[in-house]
Amino acid sequence: MKTRLIIYFLLLVMTTPVIAQDAPEPTQLPVIPYYSSSQNFNVPIPPGWRQISTEAGLAEFIHPDVDGAIYALAVQAEDVQSALNAAFEQLIPELEIEQRLTGVITLDGLDWYKSLYDIVGGGNITAFVQQRDSTYYVLLYLNRNPEIDLYMLAIEAENNNEQVSIEEVLSQLYPGVDLEPITSNEVELSNGTWIRSTYQLPDGEALHTLHQVRFDTTYVVIERGDGETLDTVNKALFTALFGFFVTPDNDEYLLLGIVVAAGLVIGLILSMVVRYRNLQKDERLIQQLKQDVH
Template identity: 30%
Template sequence: MSITSRLSLALLLLCSLLLLAGGALAHGDEEDGAEDAANVLTFYTHPTERFNVLIPPGWQNVVNSSYALLRNDAIGAQIYGLTAATTAVDEAVAEALTLAELPQAAESSAGDAGQLAFGPWQQRTYTFDNDTTATVFVQQRDSKSYVLLYVSASAVQPLIMRTETPLADEASARAALTSALTALGRSDAVIDSVSADSEANNSFSATLTIDDTPFSASIHRDSLTTADIVIGPGASVAEANEDIFTIVRDFFVTPDNGSYLILGLVVAFGLMGLFLLTLWLRQRNLERDEAALRTLMQNGA
């Protein structure tokens, strides 16, 4: 194959590579957009990292470039997610409350939620007027704070409690619930009954009375050292209120490889360009050698 043919073939390959790369990037962006819209919340921090959580069924995804928002109208609850450019917990929480249009009320601190899958979370609880309650989970990482804010319009309060012993029986479930009520500032509550859930292991239901109002609670063991607890008015709390625990515990980081893909394409194009340059130089050298040979032949003749 001649140098000219090789050069033409290389140019054809380069054009094909450009078309394929453009199509792959466009298709990848389309798939990522569809996935983000349907399956995950994306917390943008900087161009090479994305922080995500899976969206539980039944929650409407309302997200923009500044924060994530899930809404469940059936239970009157919202879950906000945002990245605050500060490691000060008070500032991050204040930003989240402002985002949710909630007043800066004094919290009833529920303490440290413990070491979860993605690291330790701090936890705060709030009670506002009109039966509105909120639970805030905050985590510091890379000079930022990641905030998950659960807001209930029906006085439902989810929180994660550390347990001295694994949640294994009704007595340990009662102890965990008592600790949760104390953290919420409701140590005056009366726990009427605690019973094991027949459909799930290490899960319990409870009935209690707060200010002469019947409440209920669900208590689930998630690890040997923590329990997921939801307390709310009425005979039972909707299971969808427990979805906040799924979000907090499944919070994870997924590196965005878009920058690396672009870098790889730049390197590939650079190598292809170098290959084309060597072919061109070889062609120039061959043409010069051919001219020299022709001159020698003419002189010899």
């Protein structure tokens, strides 16, 4: 009986490494590089896009199949509109733009101000702005293709009904659009499950949307055109938006820590000096007492 148990044990030990070797390796998540600015903001570079800006403090991402760019920068301004105007003056001073929609959304407890613009002559701008003290961080997508419209929005679902919210936005951007989608189906993208829908404009042109609900916010991308740019820009801009963060400015705390540490060191040195002098006094007193005794 003991011999059989020993044999079973040896077989188990010998087969265990084989079983472990056959186990599938865990999936490695892709490493997304970041652009880190000297102005304390950090933004991920979406897969397939590349950073081309040589200007300090400015991120500019482009894609070979997209006639547009993602920008991120920080500006000093008095309010959101002044910050946007400063960003436009820096990035596209030659273009004339018209504002279409504005609003505010909250992501991870932080307010982002959203704005949509049309470029006179064709093209669009989607801008998100976040304020930290007197600094405004601007993240925007510039669509330079005059043949299409491309907007990206994050909207709070009205009464938890994302379709109502989307229809309101479509009605504001495209009055007269048929709000009954021609097609609507789920699509699996690298950033989750989205609903892709197609609508018809009064002139017969197609309007494509992608939307996804996260908690109480609906994220929607709208394209008037052939819909080929929709997926690429959707993943890129929301990668940049969700991955954007500001490095806290801890200079004041660092200075305070240095002052406190220096104070402790100086206090320790002074304490040692005082104790050394007291020791010298005690030594002289002992010598004096010895002389008096003799």
